[in-house]
Amino acid sequence: MAAEGSSTVVNIDAAAAAAAAADAEARGKAPAAVPPPPPAPAAAKAAAPFVRFMSKTKAxxxxxxxxxxxxxxxxxxALGACLTAAILMGTADETLPFFTELFQxxxxxxxxxxxxxxxxxxxxAGGYLLISIPCSLFGIVRPRPVGPRLLLIILDTVMVALTTAAAASAAAxxxxAHNGNQRANWVPICLQFNDFCQRTSGAVVTxxxxxxxxxxMVVMSALALRKH
Incomplete structure (x- = not known):
């Protein structure tokens, strides 16, 4: 009887030891997850308006x-076009070669x-464009100021009228020169002055x-003046 009782005690102790070992092994394989630190609601609320402002400004x-x-x-x-037109017209010069030096x-x-x-x-117009380019660069760096853009849209409108009037008067x-006018007995001179007419025609188109x-540019300036 004593031997049987001691055997039962040994078996119970062995089972308890095995259960403890299994529990320890399970804890070692799956450690408890560490909960994340709680967020700081006060700091997040304080930074939210600044973040919204920066994103809106950037957009x-x-x-x-x-x-x-x-x-x-x-x-x-436009600067290149104005200078090209002025140079083409300013260098339009032709002399017919089949007359004498005294009568040409x-x-x-x-x-x-x-x-x-x-x-x-x-x-x-070309001189104005040369001066306005730094103002346009200033608008790229600081797109907020309205005064320079308002000045540019006024001067651009004046330059539209100037270049259109100059081109229209020259086009007439x-x-x-190309077609003449039969009622006024004006003959077309481009039949003789071909190079002169080509340069003047190119200047008008430019x-x-x-x-x-x-x-x-006026449309671009108007878009830049929009608030939204």
């Missing part, structure tokens, strides 16, 4: 900077007041292109 400034970049490219192209037919741009006005108008003379670019 608004982003599209305005894109408008100003496009406006800068338009000004560079000569055509030059300053023989026509409309062509002189054309050269002056496009030169003024170029049309008469000036009309500059006028269109000025119109687009």
């Amino acid at each position: 608004k400034g982003g599209w305005k900077r894109g408008v100003f970049c496009f406006d800068l490219f338009l000004r560079i192209f 037919f000569h055509a030059e741009f300053d023989d026509f007041p409309a062509f002189t006005f054309f050269v002056i108008g496009n030169a003024v 003379i170029v049309y008469l 000036s009309f292109a500059a006028a269109v670019l000025f119109m687009l």
Whole structure:
């Protein structure tokens, strides 16, 4: 009986030891997860308005900077168009070679007041564009100020009128040079002064292109002045 009782005690102790070992092994394999630290609601609430303000500012400034970049490219192209038109018209000069030195037919741009006005108008527009490019760069850096953009939209509108008037007046003379006028007995001179007419025609087309670019710049400035 004593031997049987001791055997039962040994078996119970062994089972308890095995259960303890299994429990320890399970705890070692699957450690308890450490809960994350609680968030700081006060700091999050304090930073939320700043984050919203920065995101809103970035979104608004982003599209305005894109408008100003496009406006800068338009000004560079318009500057090239105005200078090209002025140079083409200012260098339009041709003398017919089949006459003597004492009697020659000569055509030059300053023989026509409309062509002189054309050269002056496009030169003024080109000078204005050269000055306005730094203002456009300032708009890319700081898209918020309204004053410089309002000044540019007013001056751009003036330049639209100037370049359009210069191109239209020159276009009328170029049309008469190409086609003449039978009722007034004006013969087309482009049959003889071919190079002169080609240069003046190219200058007029280029000036009309500059006028269109000025119109687009007015639209860009109006978009930049929008609040939303």
